[in-house]
Amino acid sequence: MRFKESALFFEQALRRNGEINIDKGTKGGQLRTLQSNEKQKELIKELKDFRKNYNFCKSLIPDSMNFKQWQNFAYHVVKNFNETNKQKYNFHGERHFYAQYRYKELTGHEPPVKSNERIPIKEENPSMTDYEARMRFSEELGHHRLDITNYYLGKS
Template identity: 35%
Template sequence: MSQLGYRLHQMVNDTHRESSFSTRATRSKILNLAAKQLLKHGYRLKDPAGLKTKHINHLVARWQDEGLAAKTIKNRMAALRWIAEKIGKPNICSRSNDDYGIPRVRNNPIGKSKTLDMDKHAKIKSDLIKFSLRLQQEFGLRKEECMKFSLSYALINANTLQIKGSWAKGGKYRKIPILKESQQQLIRDIAAVTKGALIEPDKNYKSQMEQYDRETIRVGLNKNHGLRHHYARERYLELTGWKCPADGGPHRRELSPTDYEQDTKVREQISQELGHERLKITYAYLGS
């Protein structure tokens, strides 16, 4: 690791330790790559404070020349903007990806929704990983959240779960309603085994994540973000009474003024339940 890479790693994981473990890991990986690529080009920076606009422009041009997907470059730009803000030089990065000629990413939700294949689910050896997968489906939790999930904290009452900020992407605390018998049954099943985090006693979060990945790949249950999409679509149907566009329902532009207003309120609620803030993020889950 270069000296610049080491300092960037420190800023992500020590000096400005924020967001979830997975977010920090991804951010650190991107910034370490950027440091290596700058050094390879001859930029011998020793400290992040030395970053300038020319360095950002070089990285973007390199990534575009490599033919990387727009979504990949967009994610890398988010890491660069984060570090630019932390060193007090936000203007070294343009606020808009359009200024770099990075195409806008169009989210297509079709095909992303999935439900658990319970035959494959039964082949998983760890009860805690089984619970984690069910939490993803029943409450739309992210992978990290469903491992750090601790019933002793999460269960406010019979009708509400709370997700601690330290479990969540962006550190966003939120509440999720408990409405269905399948959700209540899951809570009963977890309570019968543990009220602590869904991490094996001999493991930490990182090693539990590795076991989750191995087990789900082994039985063919990997790529489970679609379980969050399923949760979002089910909630939309429950709250509006009609299917979302991704499931063949009407597009927002086709709704009456009254239904459009309801659609907006429902999308805002679902966005919050998923741990997001913006209505537009629901386009990736529900369609538009």
């Protein structure tokens, strides 16, 4: 999820059929529907408990703040963390990590950006071809374009 999508996420987006509907904070307000796994369902339950414990009504943003205030606060915390710990953490980097993890999960091998190898067009016994994995991943992240997946995964 993008920073804004995750901040505005509400656990009711998880449907009984296991689908997660992401519509708040998306680019262009475009609905994205994903099939959840057990790990994601567990995390959503933890989010629900967190909100309940801290009396947050609508999202993961404290009720006393609007989105812009929350965003400024979060980016300031990350900036301080990076300066204190000599790190280069950024929120969008989590999408890159997920993309590479998901690609390996779908295809059975590391993406080109990590392996420094081009993936052959015709792979032997892939769980999913490079093209199919990129298309699925592109839809999951709401990009709908393969050229963006190349940025996350490297060229095939």
